[in-house]
Amino acid sequence: MKVGFITVHVKNLEESVEFYKNAFGLFEVRRFSPQEGVNIVFLKDEEKGLIELIENNHMHEVNEGALVSIGFNVEDLNEVLKRLREKDIEIIRGPIEVPSGEKFVFIKDPNGVEIELIEGFGV
Template identity: 45%
Template sequence: MRFCWSTLNVKDLEESIKFYTDVIGLEVVRKFNAGPGVEIAFLGKGETKIELICDGESRDTVIGNDISWGFEVESLDKALVLVKEKDITVDSGPTRPNPNVRYFFIKDPNGMRIQLVENIT
């Protein structure tokens, strides 16, 4: 068994795509209409993808604070500069729970918690 993707229902597909491409650095792999008023986009690098679904009929999303997506960055300091340039609020951190990792959290346009992580060797 292999993990394929994680799905997030979004309010605005283009705004979400912009966040995940410009801030996180993912690429749009596939984008298509999936029925009346429904658009789907897959983004990713490597084998694991995220799936964004925008249904024009139900734009409200409910995302709990107990789930987050983590993305590794080369430099946490550069990531902090980038999110400040994009006027994105740091939700918590930076935190260094041990000598080998540092991270902070932001939220995507839908309220999904995003963890940006630097592994320190």
């Protein structure tokens, strides 16, 4: 079994699409509206990773940060940190290095979803 995609329920679809494109270099591969008031965008990374962003105008409130967290494997955390700072993206925790050698930081997207960026995590 393989993970197909991660779903994030968002308050503002366009703001979220721009965030994931700008911060992580993801690109849009599919956009559709399965019903009035519901808009979906799939974003893809350089390999096969997918994130589905759903804006549902029928939901009265997106529970900030409680719906999902996302982990991104990175080759060079210092280079990623440099790019994030250049884009004024706040680091909320870290960098942290654990005894096994992994290094990571945490940021949040515009919806409060926590994102972990980790170097040295090979699965």
